[in-house]
Amino acid sequence: MGGQACVLYGAAEFSRDTDFAILASQANLSRLRAALAELQAEVIAVPPFELKYLRKGHAIHFRCHASEAAGMRVDVMTKMRGVDTFAKLWPRRSTLLAEDGTSYELMSLPDLVKAKRTQRDKDWPMIRRLVEANFFKARERPKPKQLRFWFLELRTPELLIELAAAHPELCRKLARQRSLLKLAASGEENDLIEALSEEERLEREADREYWMPLKSELEQLRRTRLHDG
Amino acid sequence: MISAEQLVGEELAEWYSLTPQERWRESAKLWEVYLSLGGSLDPEPDTQSPFFDPSAPSSRPVDGRAGLRVIRRGGV
Numbered sequence: 565m566g567g568q569a570c571v572l573y574g575a576a577e578f579s580r581d582t583d584f585a586i587l588a589s590q591a592n593l594s595r596l597r598a599a600l601a602e603l604q605a606e607v608i609a610v611p612p613f614e615l616k617y618l619r620k621g622h623a624i625h626f627r628c629h630a631s632e633a634a635g636m637r638v639d640v641m642t643k644m645r646g647v648d649t650f651a652k653l654w655p656r657r658s659t660l661l662a663e664d665g666t667s668y669e670l671m672s673l674p675d676l677v678k679a680k681r682t683q684r685d686k687d688w689p690m691i692r693r694l695v696e697a698n699f700f701k702a703r704e705r706p707k708p709k710q711l712r713f714w715f716l717e718l719r720t721p722e723l724l725i726e727l728a729a730a731h732p733e734l735c736r737k738l739a740r741q742r743s744l745l746k747l748a749a750s751g752e753e754n755d756l757i758e759a760l761s762e763e764e765r766l767e768r769e770a771d772r773e774y775w776m777p778l779k780s781e782l783e784q785l786r787r788t789r790l791h792d793g
Numbered sequence: 794m795i796s797a798e799q800l801v802g803e804e805l806a807e808w809y810s811l812t813p814q815e816r817w818r819e820s821a822k823l824w825e826v827y828l829s830l831g832g833s834l835d836p837e838p839d840t841q842s843p844f845f846d847p848s849a850p851s852s853r854p855v856d857g858r859a860g861l862r863v864i865r866r867g868g869v
């Protein structure tokens with residue numbers, strides 16, 4: 565669900581860690597422990613690798629020591645703000661087969677975009693690129709669900725205006741969910757740019773608020789770890 | 794109808810047009826160069842990340858060498 569997924573979906577990213585969304589169940593955690601043991605992965609930060617922290621929305625951070633993956637960082641999460649539960653994510657996933665026969669299970673593009681709506685600067689251009697790449701790939705013959713996805717997630721004013729002109733009915737309908745689509749329909753590019761910026765600001769603010777109690781808990785865990793040596 | 798080239802430039806438009814497998818291959822090439830230069834596998838410090846921990850330990854470069862360092866600096 566991280567940088568590697570972004571590369572496969574069309575964004576340009578050089579990510580040095582690998583992020584996984586997993587099902588938080590005791591049985592699955594046992595399987596994950598076995599896989600991490602093969603990689604000789606150690607937890608390198610708070611919180612500890614426990615189900616209760618995953619269920620709260622924390623990420624667990626590992627570094628691998630096995631020779632074929634020495635130094636690799638792995639982050640594991642199970643709950644993300646604004647993203648459905650794993651049980652809903654899994655059936656919607658994309659499966660890609662690499663040339664060496666390895667298959668990769670990726671969070672679906674709409675879910676990945678939702679997961680990227682964070683407080684960090686770097687995630688917002690990434691969302692823009694991910695949706696643009698999908699738009700240019702399917703623009704000629706879009707499916708209804710793609711049109712809906714683009715209307716709700718495109719962050720490129722020129723493309724939103726083009727889309728609104730081509731599909732005015734759907735644009736009107738979806739403007740109830742995303743009010744800035746009214747500006748796309750009227751072709752007011754400068755106002756649309758401002759509205760996109762405001763939309764981003766509000767999402768980032770919501771993410772900061774979501775993380776506030778979790779960050780406090782992380783700080784408390786760090787203090788406890790320092791105190792206990 | 795605006796083209797990908799007009800919107801994002803030729804380089805990124807070309808990247809968009811690749812298949813996932815082609816992008817994966819190109820990305821792997823970049824990784825090979827990066828690692829051969831002794832690039833670190835630690836993610837860049839991201840102070841905006843809720844996970845950011847300034848006290849987190851970092852790993853050595855994968856090739857065990859010291860990695861890139863400044864030996865002469867400009868005036869500014």
